Amino acid sequence: xxxxxxxxxxxxxxxVEADDGATVMEVAxxxxxxxxxxECGGCxxxxxxxxxxxxxxxxxxPPRGDLETEMLEFASSEAKDNSRLACQVEITDxxxxxxxxxxxxxx
Amino acid sequence: MQRxxxxxxxxxxxxxxxxxxxxxxxxxxxxxxxxxxxxxxxPPLSKKFLSGELTAERLAFRPESFYEKHQIHTxxxxxxxxxxxxxxxxxxxGGETLAYDLLALTTGTRVRELAIPGAELAGxxxxxxxxxxxxxxxxxxxxxxxxxxxxxxxxxEVAASARTLGxxxxxxxxxxxxxxxxxxxxxxxxxxxxxxxxxxxxxxxxGVSELLGTDGRVSGVRLSDGREIPTDVVVVGIGVVPNQExxxxxxxxxxxxxxxxxxxxxxxxxxxxxxxCTNHPNSLLGRxxxxxxxxxALEQAKSAAASLMGEKLAYAQVPWFWSDQYxxxxxxxxxxxxxxxxxxRGNPDEDKFSLFYYRGDVLIAIDSVNRPGDHxxxxxxxxxxxxxxxxxxxxxxxxxxxxx
Numbered sequence: 001x002x003x004x005x006x007x008x009x010x011x012x013x014x015x016v017e018a019d020d021g022a023t024v025m026e027v028a029x030x031x032x033x034x035x036x037x038x039e040c041g042g043c044x045x046x047x048x049x050x051x052x053x054x055x056x057x058x059x060x061x062p063p064r065g066d067l068e069t070e071m072l073e074f075a076s077s078e079a080k081d082n083s084r085l086a087c088q089v090e091i092t093d094x095x096x097x098x099x100x101x102x103x104x105x106x107x
Numbered sequence: 108m109q110r111x112x113x114x115x116x117x118x119x120x121x122x123x124x125x126x127x128x129x130x131x132x133x134x135x136x137x138x139x140x141x142x143x144x145x146x147x148x149x150p151p152l153s154k155k156f157l158s159g160e161l162t163a164e165r166l167a168f169r170p171e172s173f174y175e176k177h178q179i180h181t182x183x184x185x186x187x188x189x190x191x192x193x194x195x196x197x198x199x200x201g202g203e204t205l206a207y208d209l210l211a212l213t214t215g216t217r218v219r220e221l222a223i224p225g226a227e228l229a230g231x232x233x234x235x236x237x238x239x240x241x242x243x244x245x246x247x248x249x250x251x252x253x254x255x256x257x258x259x260x261x262x263x264e265v266a267a268s269a270r271t272l273g274x275x276x277x278x279x280x281x282x283x284x285x286x287x288x289x290x291x292x293x294x295x296x297x298x299x300x301x302x303x304x305x306x307x308x309x310x311x312x313x314g315v316s317e318l319l320g321t322d323g324r325v326s327g328v329r330l331s332d333g334r335e336i337p338t339d340v341v342v343v344g345i346g347v348v349p350n351q352e353x354x355x356x357x358x359x360x361x362x363x364x365x366x367x368x369x370x371x372x373x374x375x376x377x378x379x380x381x382x383x384c385t386n387h388p389n390s391l392l393g394r395x396x397x398x399x400x401x402x403x404a405l406e407q408a409k410s411a412a413a414s415l416m417g418e419k420l421a422y423a424q425v426p427w428f429w430s431d432q433y434x435x436x437x438x439x440x441x442x443x444x445x446x447x448x449x450x451x452r453g454n455p456d457e458d459k460f461s462l463f464y465y466r467g468d469v470l471i472a473i474d475s476v477n478r479p480g481d482h483x484x485x486x487x488x489x490x491x492x493x494x495x496x497x498x499x500x501x502x503x504x505x506x507x508x509x510x511x
Contacts, residue, residue, distance in 0.1 A: 022165070026165065029169065029170070030170045030172075032169075032170075032172070032173055032176065034129075039401065039402065039405060040150070040401065040429060041148035041150055041151060041166075041401070042148075043150070043151070043154070043155070043429070043431060044436070045429040045431075045436065045438060045479075046429075047479075047483065066477075067436060067477065067479055070478070070479045070480040070483075071479045071483060073480060073483075074479070074480065074483030074484055074508075
C-alpha cells in the first residue's frame with residue numbers, strides 16, 4: 001500500500017497509508033487531517049480541497065482537466081504550477097512517498 | 108458531564124459533530140440515526156454511485172474511526188419517536204430514553220410519495236439514501252427500460268446515469284419545463300436539449316395518472332392524456348418534505364420546516380436544528396427560506412455547533428448548489444427566483460455558458476454550465492453585493508475578478 005505525507009500549513013506533518021484508487025482528498029478525510037474540506041464530497045465543484053503536489057510526482061499524475069484548472073484559479077489560497085484539487089488526484093503505487101502540502105486556507 | 112444528543116445522520120449531523128469536537132467540546136455525545144449508515148455524502152447517490160463508479164464505503168462523510176477517536180456514541184438503525192422537553196429526554200423506538208442537556212435536530216427531509224394507483228408495485232423506486240440506491244441498482248440490472256417521474260435534479264441525474272449505462276430512458280415532467288423550481292427557462296431549455304441529445308426521451312407538461320402492473324410488478328405508466336408508456340423500472344423524484352414532526356409534536360415552532368434563528372436555535376433554547384429540515388432567516392437574501400442543499404447543511408451546522416458551545420456564529424451565506432448530468436457541470440449561486448433579466452455569457456452550443464440574473468440593476472444569481480470561472484468569482488460578487496454591469500457579464504473576456 002502506498003504511503004503519502006501530508007503537511008499542513010502550520011508545518012504539522014502526517015505520513016499515512018493510502019488505498020489504491022482513493023483520492024488524496026479521501027486520504028486526508030479518512031485520517032482526520034485538518035486543512036482539506038471537500039465540501040462537495042469530491043466532484044470538482046467547490047475548490048475546498050486545494051493542495052500542492054511534490055514537483056517530483058507531478059508527471060506521475062494525469063494532468064489537470066479544464067474545469068479543475070478553472071476552479072483552481074479561484075481557490076482561496078494562491079494557485080501555483082503544482083496546485084491540484086485533491087479530489088481529482090487518485091492514489092496509485094507510483095505515488096508511494098509523495099509529499100502533499102496543504103494551503104493556508106480553503107475558504 | 109454535559110450530554111448532547113444529535114438526532115439525524117446526514118450532512119448537517121456529520122458537520123455538527125466535527126465542529127463540536129474541533130471546538131473542544133467534551134460533552135457526552137450520542138448520534139441517533141434511522142439508517143444503518145453513519146453520515147455519508149448523499150449527492151453521488153444519483154450520479155457516480157448509481158452508475159457504479161463509487162462504492163458505499165467511499166461515501167462516508169467521516170470514517171468510522173472518526174467516531175471512535177472523538178468518542179461519539181452512535182445509535183444507528185434507531186428511530187427517535189418523541190421528545191419530552193420538560194424532562195429533557197428523547198424516546199427511541201423500542202422504549203429506551205436518552206437524557207439530554209442540549210439537543211440537535213438534523214432530521215433532514217424524506218421523499219414525497221406518488222399518490223396514484225399502482226404506486227406500491229414492485230419496481231417503483233425513490234432515491235434518498237444508500238439503501239434506495241442499492242435497491243435501484245440491483246433492480247435495473249438486466250432491465251432496459253426506465254421511466255423517471257419528475258424532471259428535477261434527482262430525476263434528471265438518475266436519467267443521465269441510466270443513459271450512461273445504456274438504458275432506454277423516458278422522463279415525465281408535469282411542469283412545462285425541467286427543474287422549473289430551481290433554474291430559469293433558459294437553463295431548462297439547455298438541459299432539455301442536453302438530455303435529448305444524449306438519447307433520453309423527455310416529456311414536459313405531462314402528468315401521470317396510474318402505474319400499471321403485471322403480477323405485482325410495474326410494467327407501464329399511464330399518462331394523464333391516456334397514453335401508456337411500457338417500462339421495466341420507475342424512478343420517482345417529485346420532491347421532498349421536511350422531517351419536522353418530531354419537533355412539531357414536542358411543541359417547537361414549525362412552518363415548512365423547523366423554525367430557527369440565524370444562530371440555528373429553535374424556539375427552545377436547549378434545542379438547535381440545522382440542514383434541509385430548517386426554515387431559517389438569511390440576512391443576505393432578506394427573508395426566511397428552507398433549502399435543500401449540502402452547503403446550507405454544512406454552514407448551518409457550524410452555527411448550530413457554535414450555539415451549543417455557548418457562542419454565536421450567524422448563518423448568512425449566499426446559497427450555492429451543483430448538479431452533474433452527462434458531461435455538463437451545473438453550478439448555481441444565489442437564487443434566481445424573481446429575476447427580470449437574464450444575461451448570457453459564453454455559448455450553450457459549446458456546453459459552456461452562464462446566465463447572470465438581474466433584478467433591476469442588481470445581480471441576484473448566476474447559473475453556470477462548465478464555466479467554474481464564472482461561478483467561483485460569482486460567489487464572492489454576490490456575497491459582497493457587487494453587480495457587474497450586464498455588458499460586463501455578457502463579455503466572456505471581461506475579468507469578473509477585477510471587480511473584487
